[in-house]
Amino acid sequence: MIQQKKSFPIGLTIVIILCAIGAVLTAYRFIAGLGAVSNLSDGRPWGLWKAFNVYAGIAMAAGGFTLAATVYIFNLKKFHIVIRPAILVALLGYLIAMLSLVVEIGLPPYFWRIFFNYNIHSPLFEVIWAILLYTIVLVLEFSPAIFERLGWKSPLKAVRAIQIPAVIAGIMISTGHQSSLGSILLDMPGALHPLWYTPYLPILFLVSVLMSGPSMVILVMAITSKVFHYKLETGILSGLGKGIAFITGLYLVLKLATLAIAGNLGLIFSSAPQNYLWWGEMLIGVIAPLIMLVMPSIRNNRKGVITAALLVVLGVIFNRFNVTLFGLDMRPGYTYFPTLIEIGIAIGLVAWALLIIWMAFRFLPMVDKHEEAHA
């Protein structure tokens, strides 16, 4: 415990300051309204919060369901040690997405209306419900850490009994909403640039989180290995790296194939400046990590795999910004650049997540001893 106290030591003050700023700005948003705090407009109704906190956040939180599948379904026990940190990161990702939804809707006091009014044809309906339900699943998956700390035996037993069904439900819900985030964009054929718009967007979204998920697991492992002082086995990393290489290769083929089917393959050379963004996203998140992970010398190198994983995550974040901001047309006559308040609220939410992660490492048993005993 004393050693763990020193985790995240340097940034903690900064994180707490950002949390405070974020909280004050969020309160101000609820008093003053969206128009007063943001540069959002009729021409750009969704801005930084949707791109960063919802789209990028949920893509990064995909580590939760991919690792849960790896550990509990595919029974790969060597990943047990990171299951709690990875679930916690995912849980916070979803909490950020949910909070940012509440912050950015026009009628925050009436958020409960989603529980009583249904439109099952709406992809956003599925996404909002999935975020709510999956957050509950993640709370269940993480709750043993809290029950262990408190020493509550019977809730612990109950949660362990429903662990596998909960994991399967989590995978099902994740498959659904990760792809439905792409379906949301299918409703904007006239606005989303043809470099990104394809009827197969839901599939591309799902495949892209299958590469960002395991990459996040690698990053979480890299950080927790320092906190727990365990040795990161290069074998595990390169095994994951091999899987990520396979998925990135598949993603690259799908990206090019969907463009070719629509007859838009030529746009990757001709539609400046949007094609620079496309190339940026593909080079950083797909082509570079693919080349790195295909080469055995880098794949079997700890730092090499971690760098490749970081690139994949950055590339997927870049992609989410492209489809929700840079590549999404505005109504004629409008411009958008986020205000400092928008940026402050977006970063504030992430700061709260970091603070909770720090507290979890400080106060909760982050290694699942129960699973360790089984392994």
Added chain:
Amino acid sequence: MTKAVLFDGPGCIGCRACEDACKKKWNLPPIEITGAIDLPAEPTTNQGTYTHPAELSAYTWIKVRKTEIDDAKGFRTVHTLRKCMHCVHPACVSACPVGALQKDDNGATVYDDKKCIGCRFCMLACPFGVPTFEWDKPISYIRKCNFCYDLLAEGKPTACVTACSRRTKCITIGEREEQLAKGRKMIADSPGKYVDHIYGEKEVGGTNWLYLSEEPFEASGLRTYNSTIVPANFKDKSWGGNWGDLTNKLGTEPVATNADRAMEAVPFVLPGVAIAMSGLYWVFKRKDKLSQENALKKGGKGMTK
């Protein structure tokens, strides 16, 4: 029974009586279903033309857009309407997560304050860029033309149509099929007066507001189902939207076609995933058990506790 309004562009003189009537109608004290709506006059700035205000907003649901054209044929102005087109298959109705936007029996796409959560997905889904948001309030609702659904239900014309009927009569209301026939007849009867295109007949699967124009619709900043040129206003953009020569034409399919198709697959895909995962769980568990039994047989130390 679907009502449709036919707008005769060349007949419009830009008097904006329709805008005025709309604001007066929805400025009235509490309206039964949607609650109090106030459509005040808006301060505007000089746009370099006669067109005011600049765009639709939460307080302007119908707007006469006046476009000045100065080319080889001489200087002239074209009028068009900016407002909700009341699509036959509206993307906003499909997109709204809470069903706050619904199509009524008269073909009006009506917004319900009491269901909305303010997510603004309708604003992004709309191919015509119509729904607007009350940005200036802490509790903000979506606002758009609702086709005076209360008047339509009583069999009366909308406020804007009534106002226009006292002046130029360039907007008229009737059954959709009749209005289309009337529009085609107007085009055929006066050769050279109109472009041979009823805007809204085919665009995104058809709309209940139908426009006629003397100039190509792109000239007044409207994308059509088969646009080959980009309307000038769509080109004039800063960061985040400049599709260059890509026209992004509207097409004849309802906007939500692809999204609906994807959502229809969900009830089949999700149980499939659950069954597949359960199966895989069983397979890997069994594999693990077998390998442990083998280890025990070989006299090795048991792995289980």
